[in-house]
Amino acid sequence: MSTIRLRSPAAFWLALPAGLWMALAVVLPVLLIVWVSLWGGTSVSPNNPITFDNYQRFLSNQNYLWLIGDTLVQTAMIMAITGVLGYCIAYFLTVKVASPGWRVALFLAFVIPFWTSTLIRAIAFVPFLGVNGLLNQALMAIGLIERPIQAFLYSRLGISMAQVSLYTLLASGPVVYMLNSIPPALREAAMTLKAPPIIVFWRIILPLTLPGIVIGQVLVFLNVLADFITVTTVGGNKLAFLGNLILLFYEGSQIRATAVVSVLLMLLMLAGVTLALRVVDIRKIGG
Amino acid sequence: MTLADVPVIPQLDLELRHIRKRYGDFVAVNDVSLQVGKGQFICLLGPSGCGKTTTLRCVAGLEEPDAGDILIGGREVTGEPPWKRDIAMMFQDFALFPHMTVAKQVGFGLEMLKKPKAQIAARVAEVLKAFEIGHLAERRPAQLSGGQKQRVALARAMVTEPRILLLDEPIGALDYSLRETVMLELKTLQKRSGISFIWVTHDQNEAFSLGDHVVVMNHARIEQQGRPDEVLSRPRTAFVAGFIQGNNVLEGKAGLVRDGVLEVMTALGTFRVPLLDLAPPAAGSALSFSVRAERLIERPGEDVPNRIALRCITVEYFGAFRRHVLEGAGGTVVKYDQFGALPQSIREGENIVLGWSLDNGVLHRAPPA
Structure with a gap:
């Protein structure tokens, strides 16, 4: 088998189609958005002067700053919940379930809902969380509540419940992978060196699954930041995060503001991923 | 006290x-x-x-x-x-x-x-x-x-x-x-x-x-x-004798016991094996014994009680010893190791009689029924 060397003509030609595609579908639109966000004037014209006025106007509005902060708080909260929940599920599936048959069955039960599109799953939460929804009926049936709880749907609680359910798999998957790649002998070696289970977890298992946790957190971070569907469908029109703001400005034909928020959102995402990469080298995973 | x-x-x-x-x-x-x-x-x-x-x-x-x-x-x-x-x-x-x-x-x-x-x-x-x-x-x-x-x-x-x-x-x-x-x-x-x-x-x-x-x-x-x-030197079961390199494990049926020595009838002939601390087995019961490959004697004298006629199949030289693989009646394979840098004394294809002295036969415990 021959190998393709870096910077050889073969490598160049093989990378060309994907490179072209990326340039046209990703780089160019991003550059366009950045350009539009810097437009002065009021018309839609390539001759608009370049200025930072749009950013200044957006960032000097107290309400928008609050909204950025609120988006980050929501994202952090979902990251924390899905992180803990996802780790517990991953640990349970890979370590605690001893029978291989059960492990596959439970894993499929966990994964199959994620084969549906995000939009469908988000919309599916409406009949689940509604006043006459499944959740309220179930709670009333077991006598925990007497009348339906209104706050499930069209509320921040509802959005959070939906997002936790939607993104836990993302936090869990990489951890499952990392847990599976730890040889059982490591756990046993630690135990014969006088480490009780809690210390084995803390000193051996957790550090070895850290890359999985970080990757999961990055995935959740990116998805929650970009999520406007769940916020719209489950949150009604009562709430907005940065993603929804883009949509609102766009629908209001405020093309400059749309671009500004888009750029800010991308910068937030970039900052998050950069931070994560400082903690763990993703390229090492699986190598 | x-x-x-x-x-x-x-x-x-x-x-x-x-x-x-x-x-x-x-x-x-x-x-x-x-x-x-x-x-x-x-x-x-x-x-x-x-x-x-x-x-x-x-x-x-x-x-x-x-x-x-x-x-x-x-x-x-x-x-x-x-x-x-x-x-x-x-x-x-x-x-x-x-x-x-x-x-x-x-x-x-x-x-x-x-x-x-x-x-x-x-x-x-x-x-x-x-x-x-x-x-x-x-x-x-x-x-x-x-x-x-x-x-x-x-x-x-x-x-x-x-x-x-x-x-x-x-x-x-x-x-x-x-x-x-x-x-x-x-x-x-x-x-x-x-x-x-x-x-x-x-x-x-x-x-x-x-x-x-x-x-x-x-x-x-x-x-x-x-x-x-x-x-x-004294494997107690056929498994141990077979697992340890250099043993010939022979299977047969128990015969008579005389003076603490058991007669064993095998495909290669009848041999005399000391009972040592084992109880005399019932006549006709299946058993096995072993002889180490280096304890065999080439062309034994009349005083050696156990003798087998064999045909040499292959000879392998390992440096420290020379291993002979021989075949007897009924296709039973016997190994004979010659230690020391001696000149080759048995050629491939040659017919030869090997034997071993009484105390080199090691009787195994009867296999669990």
């Missing part, structure tokens, strides 16, 4: 009493009993799947036996988790923690004992120096060679000076060229430290050259245990 009259029973490092372990229908360990005195080197020898590793894991507390007792240093530990037992274990592929430096790794056991930091650092430095891996202190396992990993794993296990060190095929992952050196080092280390070693292996050279006491296992049971020379 004064205190001096009480016989001093040396405390055992390990005692197994009738250990049993099954996984579903598969019996992994069946009625295994073993006594390990202070600072002994024990080798558990057997083919893969014979239960030797499961026995070792029961001692470590990584498996819980279904029945039987385990005593470490005279204290009952059955049912106690590994971290409460006075043992350390070395794993087949070393099981080094990939995220820890060598120094951190070796200090792990001391950390678990909640020793002060300064004391840990001093002890780790001392142990690393003793194992000649001081220069590797800041490396991670991925940056170590096989031999270095082996030393780190050993240092990590021995740093806390446990009563017993359990070793699961500890040199199986090393290159052949390294094994002999490492074996010598480990034997010396064991003697000097006074820690009991329980060494699991499928390699009889390892077992017989290292062990003070060799335990041969097969099908979840102990077939035979004793000093290496005892097991080698």
Whole structure:
């Protein structure tokens, strides 16, 4: 088998189609958005002067700053919940379930809902969380509540419940992978060196699954930041995060503001991923 | 009676009493009993799947036996988790923690004992120096060679000076060229430290050259245990005789007993084998005995009672000895080893009579019905 060397003509030609595609579908639109966000004037014209006025106007509005902060708080909260929940599920599936048959069955039960599109799953939460929804009926049936709880749907609680359910798999998957790649002998070696289970977890298992946790957190971070569907469908029109703001400005034909928020959102995402990469080298995973 | 009259029973490092372990229908360990005195080197020898590793894991507390007792240093530990037992274990592929430096790794056991930091650092430095891996202190396992990993794993296990060190095929992952050196080092280390070693292996050279006491296992049971020379010179079962290299195992039927000597009828003829401590078997019952390949005599004199007519098939020269593979009546294969750099005396295809003196035949216990 021959190998393709870096910077050889073969490598160049093989990378060309994907490179072209990326340039046209990703780089160019991003550059366009950045350009539009810097437009002065009021018309839609390539001759608009370049200025930072749009950013200044957006960032000097107290309400928008609050909204950025609120988006980050929501994202952090979902990251924390899905992180803990996802780790517990991953640990349970890979370590605690001893029978291989059960492990596959439970894993499929966990994964199959994620084969549906995000939009469908988000919309599916409406009949689940509604006043006459499944959740309220179930709670009333077991006598925990007497009348339906209104706050499930069209509320921040509802959005959070939906997002936790939607993104836990993302936090869990990489951890499952990392847990599976730890040889059982490591756990046993630690135990014969006088480490009780809690210390084995803390000193051996957790550090070895850290890359999985970080990757999961990055995935959740990116998805929650970009999520406007769940916020719209489950949150009604009562709430907005940065993603929804883009949509609102766009629908209001405020093309400059749309671009500004888009750029800010991308910068937030970039900052998050950069931070994560400082903690763990993703390229090492699986190598 | 004064205190001096009480016989001093040396405390055992390990005692197994009738250990049993099954996984579903598969019996992994069946009625295994073993006594390990202070600072002994024990080798558990057997083919893969014979239960030797499961026995070792029961001692470590990584498996819980279904029945039987385990005593470490005279204290009952059955049912106690590994971290409460006075043992350390070395794993087949070393099981080094990939995220820890060598120094951190070796200090792990001391950390678990909640020793002060300064004391840990001093002890780790001392142990690393003793194992000649001081220069590797800041490396991670991925940056170590096989031999270095082996030393780190050993240092990590021995740093806390446990009563017993359990070793699961500890040199199986090393290159052949390294094994002999490492074996010598480990034997010396064991003697000097006074820690009991329980060494699991499928390699009889390892077992017989290292062990003070060799335990041969097969099908979840102990077939035979004793000093290496005892097991080698007097295999008690057909399995042990066949598992140890250089034995001719012959099967036949019991005949008459006269003066403690049993007549055995085989396909190759009738032979006379001493009963020694075995009860005379019923006439006609199936049994087996063995003769070591180097104990055969070429062209024996009239005074040699056991004789076979054979045809030589192949002759292999190993340097230290020359092995002849011969065939007798009914296709029975017999091996004859000639030690010493002697000129070849039997040619391939030649017909020859071999024999052995009465006391070189070793009768086996009757197989369990």
